[in-house]
Amino acid sequence: MMKGFKSAFFQSYLMNALFSSLFFFILLQVYLLTAENPAFSIKTSLILSVFVMLLLMVSSIYFGTRNLFILNGKLAKISGYIRSLRNGKFPDKLKVEHTEETARIITEVNLLGEYVQEQIELLQKMSNEKLVLSEQVHTAAVIEERQRIARDLHDAVSQQLFALSMMSATAIKLFDDSPEAAREQLIQMASISVKAQGEMRALLMHLRPVELQKDSLCDGIIKLLRELKSKTNHHFQVSIDEVFGLTKAAEEHLFRIVQEAVSNIIRHAEAGKIKVELSEEEGYVHLFISDDGKGFDPEDKKMVSYGIRSMKERSKEIGGVIQIRSIYHEGTYIDIKVPVKGGKDDQNSFSSCG
Template identity: 50%
Template sequence: MKKLFGIRGWFIQSFIMMAFIGTLILFVGLQIYLFNNDSTILDIKMTFWLSISALIIFLFVGGYFGIKGSQLLKGRLTDVLLYISTLRSGNISEKLKINERDEIGLIAEELNQLGNYIQEQSSSLQRLADTKTSLAQSAHTAVVMEERQRLARDLHDVVSQQLFALSMMSSATLRLFDTDQEKAKSQLEEISKIAANAQGEMRALLLHLRPIQLSDDNLCDGVIKLLQELKGKTNLDFQASIDEIEHISKATEEHLFRIIQEALSNILRHAEASKITMTLTEKENYIYLFIGDNGKGFNPNTERIVSYGLKTMRERCEELGGVFKIRSKEKEGTYIDIRVPFVREV
């Protein structure tokens, strides 16, 4: 009964047991009364039927109050359960309404205090991220920038030489048209494919190696410039909705910008997509970032091609106290949802 009906079954069972016990006490009491008094009104048969009548009344009354009491308790416990689920999903701004100062009310109050504590911890994580970013910038900015630019130049030179070599190979292959046109055509198609892959890899790596800093741009302007740059260099179709988020900390901006860079780099390298959808907006003290593509997708449980990039994005999101979710299926694209709480800076 407990497994089937839960709290309601427990309440009804308790009241039914009380009804039986009450009836038994009434019957025994009547028998004691008859034993000590020569009553002409009551006899054993009458006391039996009185006890049966009392049992029926007790069962109806106990069942009614059992159902009403269980509904009240179940409703309050359901509110507590839903609030715990809300906390687990990362929505820490909600509060549980306290109607009574009983044991359940005290539990609700403690849960509200826990929500406040989690919210304070999220703010502390962001402040730590701000401090960490400031220290890292003051100590390593010059070296990191110089190294990134050097790597970008070297990479550009290497890939450009590869493309030049492919161009020479294609020119040589063209001469085969006089002797073996089918073989020449097959080689040209392979060379063209290799060249396209090399260009895509170069763009992705250059995007990944570009400086982290947004310079004087805010997050909105930096993302828009990044998308415009990619749109001019690739054949991808971008559908973006980028809202300007005011009074956001520099560390949060740079973490989110770096997450976007990493996600776009993964798409360029692995997704084979033709369309990218991006949404960046703010609602109720949360920043929402969505990035999706229509590429080949993968199985998140087994695929390890972009595991390092996903791990980096998840770590950056968690440093801000955010929630990182990814959905992907083979031949159906990949979708990333990020929600980050933030406190406006004055």
């Protein structure tokens, strides 16, 4: 493209020389035809026209070559300046001479360099601000999680340990005078210690959770439930189908909801059975989690934990609808439906998923 521009530039000088020679020749012929006593003949006019044409051609070649060489230098500077910008360097501004043909281009290129430099400085500033904000958010999340775990430890485990301490002291006093009463105390202590152990395991699962990583949602839930089953005395009733059409973010949110819900059941529900079902039907992914525990009042703000709020927020973020129902002494169930696009009719069973 640049070669074509240079060729057109050079040709313009030659064309000007030819047209000027032709114009000079025409003027001579008009003079010969209109003058009564012309100073020279037609033959002389032809020789003069050829001489003028050669003179103009030589002049055009000289000045065309000279100006083309100067233009090449200016274009090379502009090209080098733009190349430096592309490589992330900021050279000094190009010198602008108001008499030169490329002055406007050089001015625009200098302005472009300033704009690029400002944009890079802005991006660096935004990157620093993003890093600071990310660190602040991370710090706030860590503090909030520590406070939540501290509340959980205080509300459950520490109270159970305190009860064990008091009951063990009472059992020691009753051991000689009333062995039967001491035995009852020890039975209660064993029950409390099992609950405390379950609480600690659930909290440790929060601190060191199973990750979904590259697993499908189905496989991730199976791994999570198998690990929980190996560490607790709860009976799990599981039916997990392979689901399709969910984004990776939606899978991650549903996985965390299962993790949070089952953890809450283990720690608070005093349940014996836990049911988890995952299926896809009529354009929805359906997640159902239930237990046969002591239940609670979902409308009581004091009873609604951080985990329940987190499940509702996660469900809302992926366009899902969540229902939480609970009856005292009968249990609780969580029902979530998430719309999906596409999918498959032939869903794999729990056994093939696991």
